[in-house]
Amino acid sequence: MSAKDRLVVVGNGMASLRFLERLTERAPGRYDVTVVGAEPVAAYNRVLLSSLLGGEVDEAACGFRPLSWYEEHGLRLVTGAPVTEIDRANRIALVGETHVLPYDRLVLAVGSLPIRLPLPGIDLPGVLTFRDFADVAAIRKAAVEHAKAVVIGGGLLGLEAAVGLARLGVDTTLVHVMDRVMERQLDHAAARLVRTAMEARGVKVVLSADTAAIEGNRKVERLRMKDGSVIPADLVVMSVGIRASTALAQSCGLACARGITVDDRMTTSDPAIHALGECAEHRGVVYGLVEPAYEQAEVLARHLVGEAAAYPGTSLATSLKVSGLPVFSAGVVDTPDGAEAVVMHDAAAGLYRKLIIADGRLAGAVFVGDISEQARCKELIRSGAPLSPDDRDDLMFGPAPKTLAA
Incomplete structure (x- = not known):
């Protein structure tokens, strides 16, 4: 058994990487660290997904740290293999059905899942989400010449998906149930400027538009709106928000609400398990932005090396x-x-x-x-x-x- 405390980090996204960076800066070698990521690549910049979709950058340009960085800092990185079970009594994380990772401390940085509205036709081929490299690849494959794409959702990710599709030369329409885009961040006047910028880049924007059903014979062919209007579509990108990924935490009995419940030190209801980023709920708030995740990563790194640190929440x-x-x-x-x-x-x-x-x-x-x-x-x-x-x-x-x- 290693003399060092064994630390298993579940998830290798932006929050996880920032935590690892801060931990290795403060106390290199303090922990015997294993990082497990469900995606087949190391952490990358999700902010660049729109540019990746539009062909402005490639996957390599989205990466943060090369594999050599993990090796140089003594971090074992497992990719393409999600943690499937946590045995809290024996402090074991299971990867798949056979790989067993003992831990003294465990960090959940499992992010969030895209919401798929429970609409008729939601399971038709051609209905996709926009959250990761695999989504981008699927959208690019579906966005063939002369295709018509509809993006449902006028938040930031929806706008980014629409712009990326328009850059590919795809006939793109964005529909949003609210009366302005990005209603959580912008007032009406600011939202009009953003809409104008979207339209100047070839995106048609339809507001106060509530989708009733996705229709088609064996694949997507159109959206039917609640007002009876129809929008032709060969491809539908669902971008109506995210929800914290809590299934793994719930399955092992951790306290969860909208997210995995944590205190000011990012500790869950189990003192040996911590959570941060989009999967964590702190003081009743689940943050879906990078800045709070980075602040949480800083606090948790300090806490795990014995420094006094507390996360007060983030003013968005x-x-x-x-x-x-x-x-x-x-x-x-x-x-x-x-x-x-x-x-x-x-x-x-x-x-x-x-x-x-x-x-x-x-x-x-x-x-x-x-x-x-x-x-x-x-x-x-x-x-x-x-x-x-x-x-x-x-x-x-x-x-x-x-x-x-x-």
């Missing part, structure tokens, strides 16, 4: 590019009663800035086209510090240039 902020258009959103999006909205809007230039101010403090910000003041906005929203007299102008127009003293 989104910074990204949609169809090449920079977008930033933090705090509240729609102006609440009693709050003040300060807005600059130049639709022709594709620029929009809104500050939401409540009780003299910044409660939210939405920027499109120019997000240069995002860091200051995040700081003010998270700290709750009062706005100074110059903050409004600086956040709206950028700090005034410094002048040299005479």
